[in-house]
Amino acid sequence: MTNLPHAFQGLTLTQIGVLVPDLALGIQTYKEVLGLENWAIYTFSSAVVPNLTYRGQTANCTFRIALAGEGPQIELIEPLSGNSVYAEWIEARGYGVHHFGFLVPSLVEMLGRLEVEGCVRYKPEAATA
Template identity: 45%
Template structure:
């Protein structure tokens, strides 16, 4: 990013995330099957893991401080950083807000954190708005994500990610659309 010191954090990254490497680049796509085809060609790989997140698979969802009902289908590939394609299926959500304001494309940078609870507490205490979150999507009821409004500091959303010890099995890659 322009203005970021070599090897350092971008200016404006909230203190609890400073020094953490970008673990994920989140991209909103209008259709996951089409997005996977396009990004497979760009990245030269097709080993995507697909998951649907919503009330049926994530027991504790929030959106702007209230219980959340949003649904999204995601496809994950790679590491350091991982690319995540996100298709919004139902809102309201931070995804729907972003699409309404900016359209599809880059949405968030994800950072792996050791404790979602501690990160949410520190971020909100520092005045960073929590947009949406989800907890309990792992097989053991662990795993969480939280999106914070960091647009004024880094130009996109920041996501804190607490990876579950065990993920549920991935879904099939969606069939070709349109």
């Protein structure tokens, strides 16, 4: 298991993103385990998000998300089709926790602190060079 960078110490965890193979089953499981109700469900694709990109290129993918709770919010993500960061993650690591969201006072400052700690940030321009 990888430790979180020191830059995140003391910050508020606001979201846990989890990749699931079946959104309806994931919602049911989190309702039963954590008692989460009132899920907001969204479907994203290039038809809905015209500037959707993946690795610096126009993305042709579809995925659904379900959001519930707070402190932290749970985000369930079900990739449906196409190449995406989610499909890439599942291929490399399988289903499960994908990301943690933190409330940061300054994104620019946080990116600088993470870079100092050696965290690599994806840069779209590098994918097309």
